[in-house]
Amino acid sequence: DAGVIQSPRHEVTEMGQEVTLRCKPISGHDYLFWYRQTMMRGLELLIYFNNNVPIDDSGMPEDRFSAKMPNASFSTLKIQPSEPRDSAVYFCASSLSGINIQYFGAGTRLSVL
Amino acid sequence: AQSVTQPDIHITVSEGASLELRCNYSYGATPYLFWYVQSPGQGLQLLLKYFSGDTLVQGIKGFEAEFKRSQSSFNLRKPSVHWSDAAEYFCAVGARAGTASKLTFGTGTRLQVTL
Numbered sequence: 001d002a003g004v005i006q007s008p009r010h011e012v013t014e015m016g017q018e019v020t021l022r023c024k025p026i027s028g029h030d031y032l033f034w035y036r037q038t039m040m041r042g043l044e045l046l047i048y049f050n051n052n053v054p055i056d057d058s059g060m061p062e063d064r065f066s067a068k069m070p071n072a073s074f075s076t077l078k079i080q081p082s083e084p085r086d087s088a089v090y091f092c093a094s095s096l097s098g099i100n101i102q103y104f105g106a107g108t109r110l111s112v113l
Numbered sequence: 114a115q116s117v118t119q120p121d122i123h124i125t126v127s128e129g130a131s132l133e134l135r136c137n138y139s140y141g142a143t144p145y146l147f148w149y150v151q152s153p154g155q156g157l158q159l160l161l162k163y164f165s166g167d168t169l170v171q172g173i174k175g176f177e178a179e180f181k182r183s184q185s186s187f188n189l190r191k192p193s194v195h196w197s198d199a200a201e202y203f204c205a206v207g208a209r210a211g212t213a214s215k216l217t218f219g220t221g222t223r224l225q226v227t228l
Binding site for chain 1: 145147149154155156157158159162164203207213214215216217218219220221
């Protein structure tokens with residue numbers, strides 16, 4: 001398997017623009033997690049899905065952030081409008097029910113100018 | 114609420130020396146415990162995990178960790194470090210979330226290896 005695939009790897013945008021990050025989980029995995037990594041706050045869980053349904057979005061920082069999972073092989077994390085403080089590395093991870101091991105993608109490094 | 118403390122932000126060891134990275138956790142029940150490694154510009158790779166049973170667990174790349182319930186610790190060890198082990202190491206505790214684990218990560222320990 002190719003592992004968890006995230007795109008783009010790098011994104012540079014200007015404040016106020018909409019940003020969409022994409023994730024393809026490992027085939028057959030039924031859990032998908034979105035994390036944000038910053039120097040100040042470390043790795044934070046933003047939201048996770050089970051069978052395409054959002055289960056816990058308590059880590060989403062504010063209404064500017066939204067996440068969707070329209071099918072089992074694709075998820076998006078959208079920031080609208082983006083702000084400089086959103087600059088971070090965003091990771092997607094997936095796991096298989098009952099196995100309890102999360103596999104991470106390579107991340108998207110977002111820079112908001 | 115669960116939490117993880119990695120007290121060492123940065124550690125430097127010589128190649129061939131032994132290594133121990135500390136991890137303390139707080140969790141109300143029997144935890145799931147993990148160590149992940151992150152190389153620069155890369156995602157997180159699982160080194161090893163503890164779910165139950167033998168408290169000394171073996172992982173990839175020659176790493177091992179020992180779960181000590183009385184000390185709420187899950188320290189990572191390697192008897193002889195290689196230059197390629199230079200990376201950032203994260204300890205995580207997992208809370209059961211349905212049939213998955215919701216992970217809480219420590220702040221990480223950056224390992225530097227001198228030749």
